[in-house]
Amino acid sequence: MGFNQQYDLSQKQQLSPLLLQRIQLLNFNQDELITFLNSKMLDNPFLEIKIPDSKLQSIGAGQDMSWIADTKRSLRDYLIEQVLLTYRDTLIREMMFWWINQLDQRGYCLKTLDEAANDTNADKTLLLDALVLLQQLEPAGIAARSLQECLMLQTERDQTAPETAYIILEESFNDLIDRKWKEIAKRYDITLPEIQRVFDYIKKLNPSPGDDFSNPLDYAIRPDLIVQLSGKELTIREAKQNTPILQFDQGYASELKEAGNKEVLNYVKDKQKEYKSLQENLQQRQETILRVGTAIIQKQKAFFFGKSHALVSLQLKELAEELDLHESTISRTINGKYIQTDFGTYEFKYFLSRNHQIDDDTSFSTHSVQQHLLKLIENENKQKPLSDQKIVELLKKESFDLSRRTVTKYRKQLNIPASSKRKRYDE
Numbered sequence: 429m430g431f432n433q434q435y436d437l438s439q440k441q442q443l444s445p446l447l448l449q450r451i452q453l454l455n456f457n458q459d460e461l462i463t464f465l466n467s468k469m470l471d472n473p474f475l476e477i478k479i480p481d482s483k484l485q486s487i488g489a490g491q492d493m494s495w496i497a498d499t500k501r502s503l504r505d506y507l508i509e510q511v512l513l514t515y516r517d518t519l520i521r522e523m524m525f526w527w528i529n530q531l532d533q534r535g536y537c538l539k540t541l542d543e544a545a546n547d548t549n550a551d552k553t554l555l556l557d558a559l560v561l562l563q564q565l566e567p568a569g570i571a572a573r574s575l576q577e578c579l580m581l582q583t584e585r586d587q588t589a590p591e592t593a594y595i596i597l598e599e600s601f602n603d604l605i606d607r608k609w610k611e612i613a614k615r616y617d618i619t620l621p622e623i624q625r626v627f628d629y630i631k632k633l634n635p636s637p638g639d640d641f642s643n644p645l646d647y648a649i650r651p652d653l654i655v656q657l658s659g660k661e662l663t664i665r666e667a668k669q670n671t672p673i674l675q676f677d678q679g680y681a682s683e684l685k686e687a688g689n690k691e692v693l694n695y696v697k698d699k700q701k702e703y704k705s706l707q708e709n710l711q712q713r714q715e716t717i718l719r720v721g722t723a724i725i726q727k728q729k730a731f732f733f734g735k736s737h738a739l740v741s742l743q744l745k746e747l748a749e750e751l752d753l754h755e756s757t758i759s760r761t762i763n764g765k766y767i768q769t770d771f772g773t774y775e776f777k778y779f780l781s782r783n784h785q786i787d788d789d790t791s792f793s794t795h796s797v798q799q800h801l802l803k804l805i806e807n808e809n810k811q812k813p814l815s816d817q818k819i820v821e822l823l824k825k826e827s828f829d830l831s832r833r834t835v836t837k838y839r840k841q842l843n844i845p846a847s848s849k850r851k852r853y854d855e
Contacts, residue, residue: 450709454716454757457764458650459668465672471773472699475706477677480668481566501571503535503641504528512563525560527571535638536578551763556653565732567637574786576634582633590624592618593626607848652776653721655732662732665721667712667768674710676703716753720761723751724779731779732769739795742780760848797828798838805844813847 456464462479469475507528515521526548530539539547542553561583562571565635572578580597585587596604600612609623634640650670656663681696725732725744748755762776804822808814815823816835823830830838844850 444724445707446598446709447604449705450712451760453709453713455760455763458652460764462672465674472702474677474681474696474699475703476677478616478673480670480673484624495578500540504530505701506641507531507565507570511562514565515561519550520554520558520561523548523555527555527559527562531571531638533638534636535567535572536636537571537573540573553565567640569634569637578635579630579633580636582637583630590622590626590629592616592622593629595624596626597630603632609853613697615692624853648764649773651726651766652717653766653772654768656723656770657732660733664725666718671714672710674703676700680782716757716761717765719751719764720753720758721767721776723747724762724776725767728779738799739779740795744780747780794838796825797830798829798842800826801835802842802844804838805850808850810850810852813850815847 453461453464462477465475465477469477508525509656511521511524511528515524525538528535529535530544532538541552541555541559544550545552548555560569565571568582568585569578570581572581576597579601580594581593583597595618596612601779603609603612604623604627609620610625612618612623614636615622642709651667651672654665654667684692724742724747727747728739731739744755744758747753747758751758762780765776767776767779800823803821804814804819816832816839819835819839820832821829823835838845
């Protein structure tokens with residue numbers, strides 16, 4: 429036994445640098461790959477990396493990304509610019525500048541009026557006037573001291589807001605959130621459908637107006653494969669516009685070789701060998717991604733053709749056996765790699781679904797039961813939404829035998845609120 433352990437250890441230690449690099453490259457997504465290649469350029473002066481110009485694909489189909497602010501201008505700069513253009517140089521303007529510096533990333537005011545007075549030694553009336561003027565600037569809802577005030581500020585200047593929206597926000601905000609709607613209806617002598625319209629309107633408001641101006645993460649991704657429908661066939665191709673191209677500066681290498689220095693010649697030779705190894709591993713990476721991606725797409729053809737975009741059960745083990753690859757290789761390949769379609773961009777691993785085992789002979793995919801759950805909730809009576817237990821009973825009639833806890837877990841994964849939060853009072 430001891431001999432075998434030593435033998436296995438020695439085998440692991442014999443992994444070549446070439447193989448280790450190949451594993452590393454396969455695990456990288458597009459951005460990580462570019463970062464890695466840039467670091468390699470620092471070590472190898474002959475390396476040249478060209479990244480083709482490309483239009484990045486936004487995450488999700490049809491998503492409106494217009495809310496993302498121009499990161500060249502911060503919220504603070506944007507507000508200061510408005511103050512300078514609107515107000516003359518007075519003490520109240522100075523207090524507006526002070527308030528601007530007290531806003532957090534969401535655009536909310538961090539200081540109370542008492543704290544502001546202590547910090548500035550200014551009159552509270554002056555400070556309040558300055559804050560109110562700041563709250564009139566764009567974006568709507570800025571400089572609020574609470575979520576309630578933020579929503580009120582937006583509603584106040586919106587001519588399309590429901591007639592009772594502002595008063596309900598001002599006087600019955602907690603009752604609205606807690607869905608004590610019958611009490612609100614009685615209080616203002618309005619109908620439940622009217623409250624429903626107010627609630628739907630408020631959900632469309634921006635709870636964090638300052639977020640539009642924060643330095644967002646990269647909301648765009650670089651797909652690795654592109655899938656297009658051509659009649660009844662699928663066309664699969666590499667997203668070459670996102671793939672970095674590695675080149676060797678042969679002119680610079682030749683110039684150094686002309687010196688005839690042995691050490692320099694060996695140096696150039698080593699760096700050229702390093703380039704060829706890296707090029708080979710990059711090619712291997714692309715071939716593996718294409719091979720695994722193509723297998724996934726072929727297995728999930730129904731997703732690309734059907735309106736419901738239904739997925740069949742597909743696991744790492746199944747792909748590994750079909751492609752004669754190790755499961756760890758498949759796992760690295762699907763990590764952070766994306767497929768662009770005409771209706772959205774999806775990560776490779778989105779298409780892999782665990783089996784939910786009922787008995788030795790029967791199983792179904794997580795995705796399939798989630799699709800059935802979605803369908804049940806879409807068709808439910810909105811005034812009497814289905815409880816999780818009722819969903820369990822209805823799914824059982826469709827041969828999905830699940831516990832209530834499992835249904836609750838799937839519902840939460842789909843970002844569907846509980847039945848008490850789904851109740852609607854449409855006319």
